[in-house]
Amino acid sequence: MSGQLFVQLQGETVKMLALDMNLLSIGRTPDNGLALPHPSVAIRHAEVRRLQDQVIITDLGAGDTFLSGKRLTPHQPQVLDDGAVLQVGPYVITYTLVQHVPASLHSADPLPPESLDDLRFVPLQPPRARYPALPAEGAASSYLSYLPALFTESDFAGRLLQIFENVWEPLQHRQDFVDMYFDPATCPEPFLNWFAEWMGLSVDPHWPESRRRQWLREAINLQRWRGTRYGLMRMLEICCGVTPRVVEDPHRPYHLLFVLPDPAGEQDVTRENIEQVIAQHVPAHVMYEVRYV
Known part of the structure; x- marks a missing residue:
């Protein structure tokens, strides 16, 4: 059924x-x-x-x-x-x-007319929490537990091994979680520009960290949609944090109208940023117009 x-x-x-x-x-x-x-x-x-x-x-x-x-x-x-x-x-x-269709779900117009309520700025995600290796604490190094009991009686040996523990443990910590260093969602922030070079992408160093991470996570998939209505909308959401409306007028072929909320007052995005992203990703044969509301 x-x-x-x-x-x-x-x-x-x-x-x-x-x-x-x-x-x-x-x-x-x-x-x-x-x-x-x-x-x-x-x-x-x-x-x-x-x-x-x-x-x-x-x-x-x-x-x-x-x-x-x-x-x-x-x-x-x-x-x-x-x-x-x-x-x-x-x-x-x-x-x-x-x-058995509930009456509350019936709608005279299943696709209601668009309003300006869907135009919004996407809030930034907080920076990813970092968990560095903790330095050795206490009067003696934990490495003493790997030595014969005779060495535990030496205060000097415990303090000496702390030097090596503080050098080696961060390296061991990195090796234990090396897979996280190759994921745009979890890698250290300086690695993001390095990943962008792998894929031949340009990442604005002034973008907030969360936007750069999101851009790299979705970059390969968005290449499939580059130049399409969905691709342009998603690109602006990631790069500029703004949800636009892209209007295609059947009476004006090869012409797009971008309707966006005015970024005045936003700290991390300007009209110049928005128009630069549009110019980079709109098809070369398409004329476009940007309107702020």
């Missing part, structure tokens, strides 16, 4: 989707069966499968998915019952059988 998904955002029904396929992917990018364009939604967030008379949802582990207020365990399928309510980022998704 088929069903439908009703997607609501801030109380408004924005999409209605019939589950007439065996597999439905849910994510942020337009190549998903159910695209939810919001920064808090992962590129591949979850998937819905139809198996005989059951509909099953699986969180793919890249973001949080809630079913009836409870967080789903990643990669653990869950059966959706009639009336089940999912939450993916700011979106509330209700699954219901076709013949």
Whole structure:
């Protein structure tokens, strides 16, 4: 028996989707069966499968998915019952059988007209916490425990070994967690520009650390969408922290209108930054106009 998904955002029904396929992917990018364009939604967030008379949802582990207020365990399928309510980022998704559609989910216009409420500045994430190796403490080095008991009686040996412990332990700490040094989400801040050189990317050194990390994490995927409406919107969200609206006028081919909130008063972004990013990533044959509201 088929069903439908009703997607609501801030109380408004924005999409209605019939589950007439065996597999439905849910994510942020337009190549998903159910695209939810919001920064808090992962590129591949979850998937819905139809198996005989059951509909099953699986969180793919890249973001949080809630079913009836409870967080789903990643990669653990869950059966959706009639009336089940999912939450993916700011979106509330209700699954219901076709013949049992709640009246509250009906909408005369399933795609309500756009307003200026969706234009916003994306808040910066706090800098990543750092956990350096702690220096040796106490009157004697812990290395004494690896020596015969005779040496523990020597105060000089304990103090001498502290010198080597303070030199070697940070190196050992780095080797134990070396994989974290090659991940843009966890590497030390000076490594970010080095990673950008690997991929031939230009990273503005004046960008906040959290934006540089996010840009490097999504850079390869965004190359697939470069020049598209989604790619331009996501690029501005990451590089400038602003969610724009990109308007394509069918009466003016090869022309884009960018509607953005005015960055006046924002500390880390200016109009010049925004227009520089647009100029770098908009297709060469496309004219564009930037309007601040």
